């Protein structure tokens with residue numbers, strides 16, 4: 001079998017883009033907020049329940065310049081001149097693993113005006129430090145925020161770098177554990193005891209059948225466990241999967 005060659009964008013010049021669209025944010029403390037999603041292609045991990053494998057492998061991407069992506073974000077933002085309740089001002093960088101293309105993301109963050117807030121959904125296993133330094137002024141202003149996974153055993157992956165990255169997080173950042181079963185829940189609890197972070201929000205997100213697994217984790221069971229243990233975390237079902245059941249792209 002011939003392995004798929006890993007494509008590369010030109011750092012600081014282009015992106016490997018899977019898709020770019022406007023939708024409703026289905027996760028994190030931005031849940032329900034209209035958001036522009038920039039889904040970048042390819043990933044350093046292969047989670048068994050990945051629901052966006054088309055952005056990980058298979059070659060479905062196009063290479064776009066930074067200028068073209070900035071123009072696309074501005075077009076999708078819309079609402080110009082229609083008053084303060086119009087226009088989309090949240091940009092979510094996702095994937096795949098977006099921080100594999102951090103130099104190009106930093107260019108876009110720098111180019112777009114401070115009316116945009118950027119959230120970066122990262123798998124936790126890429127060092128945050130270089131990107132963090134590159135976007136420092138907007139990070140200081142709370143305009144760049146992380147939603148960082150800590151991979152649990154049920155993903156088939158192993159959290160490693162995430163524990164270093166936890167130290168770079170700030171109160172406006174969020175840490176996400178995607179939980180497939182009780183073992184993952186206990187793992188997440190243990191990690192929260194062992195590793196300190198300044199991140200203000202901890203998300204416990206149940207795997208659902210929409211994650212291309214035969215069986216997910218019952219959200220009611222997860223709710224019970226959280227309440228029984230009096231855990232100060234946020235139960236986070238993926239709201240877009242309730243709004244658009246069965247849709248896998250553009251949501």
Ligand code: SF4
Pocket residue numbers: 043044045046047049050051052053056095096097123
């Ligand atoms: S890190 Fe995210 S995009 Fe990559 S394989 Fe895992 S779930 Fe999929």
